[in-house]
Amino acid sequence: MLKIAVITASDRAYKGEYKDLSGPKIKEIIDNSNIDAEVSLFIVPDEKEKIKKMIKKKIGVDYIITTGGTGISPRDVTPEVTESICTRELPGISEMLRMESYKETKNALFSRAFSGVKDNTIIINFPGSVKAVAFCTKLV
Numbered sequence: 001m002l003k004i005a006v007i008t009a010s011d012r013a014y015k016g017e018y019k020d021l022s023g024p025k026i027k028e029i030i031d032n033s034n035i036d037a038e039v040s041l042f043i044v045p046d047e048k049e050k051i052k053k054m055i056k057k058k059i060g061v062d063y064i065i066t067t068g069g070t071g072i073s074p075r076d077v078t079p080e081v082t083e084s085i086c087t088r089e090l091p092g093i094s095e096m097l098r099m100e101s102y103k104e105t106k107n108a109l110f111s112r113a114f115s116g117v118k119d120n121t122i123i124i125n126f127p128g129s130v131k132a133v134a135f136c137t138k139l140v
Helices: 011-015 022-031 049-059 078-087 091-102 107-111 132-140
Strands: 002-009 037-044 063-067 115-118 122-124
Touching: 002 022, 002 049, 011 037, 022 037, 022 063, 037 049, 037 091, 049 063, 049 078, 063 107, 078 115, 078 122, 091 107, 091 115, 091 122, 122 132
Parallel strands: 002 037, 002 063, 063 122
Antiparallel strands: 115 122
16 A cells, blocks of 8 residues: 655645645545555645754655645745755656646646655645646656
8 A cells, every 4th residue: 555645735725824735735636546556635835944854854655746836936935945855866857747636727838846866755736726636646
């Protein structure tokens, strides 16, 4: 059984100002697939240290999927944090996600998502929108 940690980076969801829909959408798609996986959900604010602490805490699972914080806003820091933790980049994953997403929306050009590996854990950054995470989850 695969162990997958889904980490949503969102100030507003963390504060309870709105319900996180992206993390649960990823879990729903995986749960409804043929993948034998245990998916855990976590929410952190868009703060480098909080994101870093949560990713490091979850190293050891098979996959960490982050959602949110991949855009061009000053508070979008998930790719930088992920890159600082990973020992190897897996550029093919992010390149494929951007390429396929671009076919759906030109906004994919602004994605700074990063993918890499730390120890035996693969870490993949997804965008924050529900539509985008649904699309990306089905691709990966």
